[in-house]
Amino acid sequence: MPGKDVAEATLKAIADPVRPGDLLSSGRVSGLVVRDEGGVGLVLGVEDLARAAAQALESRIDKALKLAGFSSVRVIQTADRSDGPAPKGSAVPGVAHIIGVGAGKGGVGKSTIAVALALALKRRGLKVGLLDADIQGPSVHILLGIKERARATADKRLIPLESHGLKMLGMGVMADPDKAVAWRGPMVAGAMVQMATVADWGQLDVLVVDLPPGTGDIHLSLAQKLAPSGALVVTTPQALARADARRAVAFFEQLQVPVLGVVMNMAGMAMPDGQVLHPFGQPPADSGLGAEVIANLPLDPAVVAASDAGAPMETGAVAAGLDKVAAQIVRQLGV
Numbered sequence: 320m321p322g323k324d325v326a327e328a329t330l331k332a333i334a335d336p337v338r339p340g341d342l343l344s345s346g347r348v349s350g351l352v353v354r355d356e357g358g359v360g361l362v363l364g365v366e367d368l369a370r371a372a373a374q375a376l377e378s379r380i381d382k383a384l385k386l387a388g389f390s391s392v393r394v395i396q397t398a399d400r401s402d403g404p405a406p407k408g409s410a411v412p413g414v415a416h417i418i419g420v421g422a423g424k425g426g427v428g429k430s431t432i433a434v435a436l437a438l439a440l441k442r443r444g445l446k447v448g449l450l451d452a453d454i455q456g457p458s459v460h461i462l463l464g465i466k467e468r469a470r471a472t473a474d475k476r477l478i479p480l481e482s483h484g485l486k487m488l489g490m491g492v493m494a495d496p497d498k499a500v501a502w503r504g505p506m507v508a509g510a511m512v513q514m515a516t517v518a519d520w521g522q523l524d525v526l527v528v529d530l531p532p533g534t535g536d537i538h539l540s541l542a543q544k545l546a547p548s549g550a551l552v553v554t555t556p557q558a559l560a561r562a563d564a565r566r567a568v569a570f571f572e573q574l575q576v577p578v579l580g581v582v583m584n585m586a587g588m589a590m591p592d593g594q595v596l597h598p599f600g601q602p603p604a605d606s607g608l609g610a611e612v613i614a615n616l617p618l619d620p621a622v623v624a625a626s627d628a629g630a631p632m633e634t635g636a637v638a639a640g641l642d643k644v645a646a647q648i649v650r651q652l653g654v
């Protein structure tokens with residue numbers, strides 16, 4: 320299976336049609352991801368190319384990478400929006416803003432924080448939906464204690480389930496939740512986009528999307544198809560998790576999804592005698608993540624019990640931390 324070095328060498332061999340240098344040195348291509356199954360994905364900046372030239376370049380990249388041995392090539396064309404106005408709204412009708420919650424590493428509490436963020440936004444009086452985009456490892460329905468399955472309207476639109484004042488959809492509430500386990504990346508991403516777009520969400524102020532860990536097809540599709548207003552990255556203070564979180568921050572930026580902030584989860588654990596333990600290390604003064612740490616949340620055993628009971632906590636230190644995060648996000652998005 321060809322690796323990232325092969326993809327880079329292939330792109331370096333193609334001259335940029337307008338800028339000096341090749342497709343990599345000119346900054347034309349970013350967000351290069353090579354997947355285990357032999358697929359490759361990248362972001363192609365086309366702001367200075369006419370439509371026909373952009374299409375021609377995309378086909379040239381597709382052909383060259385397939386010739387180099389990649390089984391599938393996914394190119395996302397973007398025009399630079401960095402100087403543009405504030406986000407105008409999502410690509411899902413009726414949904415004002417979409418916020419992705421991601422993490423570089425698994426198990427850092429991303430789904431727990433996605434649920435807690437959705438509840439904090441709801442407490443501010445907003446209409447909030449929650450989409451579990453972790454198609455192959457869904458857990459949001461468990462965290463919310465949902466046992467039913469989603470039904471569809473007569474015209475085949477999915478009806479989100481309602482729980483704890485949120486609307487929710489995800490693979491875990493579909494008729495056959497285990498069928499996605501053997502799906503390839505593009506099918507998984509397609510399922511996420513379908514759940515987001517072919518659902519009757521009604522009017523939502525915010526749709527929170529719990530992304531799978533890492534950087535892959537789902538993240539690319541979120542950026543390309545759903546026009547998210549921003550992303551939140553969750554990590555623990557552990558160096559291993561922070562290294563992956565830094566990659567996740569960089570990936571969102573390459574996809575031109577603004578990173579609204581980083582949540583440092585399990586950043587300390589208060590003992591009954593007042594001592595604070597740091598099982599995942601002390602949060603460093605300079606996180607080096609490339610985005611602002613907007614909350615340090617404690618490790619609270621009550622959160623584990625509440626998660627297992629399907630009754631997420633709406634009080635306590637973690638919920639209070641998320642109230643501050645929600646307030647900041649609402650300000651950033653102008654909701």
Ligand SMILES: Nc1ncnc2c1ncn2[C@@H]1O[C@H](COP(=O)(O)OP(=O)(O)OP(=O)(O)O)[C@@H](O)[C@H]1O
Binds near residue numbers: 422428430458
């Ligand atoms: N602040 C916290 N205090 C205590 N436990 C927590 C906290 N945040 C998350 N957890 C616990 O950590 C575990 C992992 O959380 P969660 O499933 O949300 O992580 P994740 O990053 O979404 O994992 P995955 O990558 O597998 O989807 C769960 O048992 C959860 O209850």
